[in-house]
Amino acid sequence: MENTELQTLAKENRVDFWTRLGAYLIDVLFIIIAGVIIGLAIGDLLAPVLFGGQMSNMEDQFSQMGRINPDFNELPFDLIGMMNKMMSIAAGTTIAGIVLLILEGALGQSIGKMLLKIKNTDVYGNQAAPQVLWTRALLKYGSSVLGIIGGMTGLMIISTLGSIWGLVIFVGYFLVFMDNRQAIHDMIAKTIVCRLKK
Secondary structure, three states, rough: OOHHHHHHHHHEOOOOHHHHHHHHHHHHHHHHHHHHHHHHHHHHHHHHHHHHHHHHHHHHHHHHHHHHHHHHHHOOOOOOOOHHHHHHHHHHHHHHHHHHHHHHHOOOOHHHHHHHHHEEEEEEOOOOOHHHHHHHHHHHHHHHHHHHHHHOOHHHHHHHHHHHHHHHHHHHHHHHHOOOOOOOHHHHHHHEEEEEEO
């Protein structure tokens, strides 16, 4: 078959926006559940590694607030402890997100895609090369990677770049409504999302 015929066959098998949204929502549910479990189990160890600079800044700010307003120290609950627990859960969700990045880079499927029987492929609907899958995964999750690096280094510029990247990818998801059904990261990586072949 010629490439145009292969692309036509693959085009018929491309997944629509709503199916991809369903896979995404399953992935979000996975991140929340797995993140809370990981965060409660080992988040106290992970949080200082991933967010050490931010946690230190937060404690300094709370200390300064206590010096400015002594009533702040008399709160009926442990604000610093609560914030540290939230950072532990955030560390857990970060690890769960890394799991999704690895799955999509290695297998071409996240948890949601596995459950909905869809997969990242090349533009012909065939198994994509490993470097293509990793490129797509890094484009899709690059904002999270920059967020982690920004959190670990304490450099806000990196986190800001990650936020801008995330916004571009978010807006780029809506390109799936177009005829080719590719998000921006699919277009750049030259991939599509297809139903698994029977």
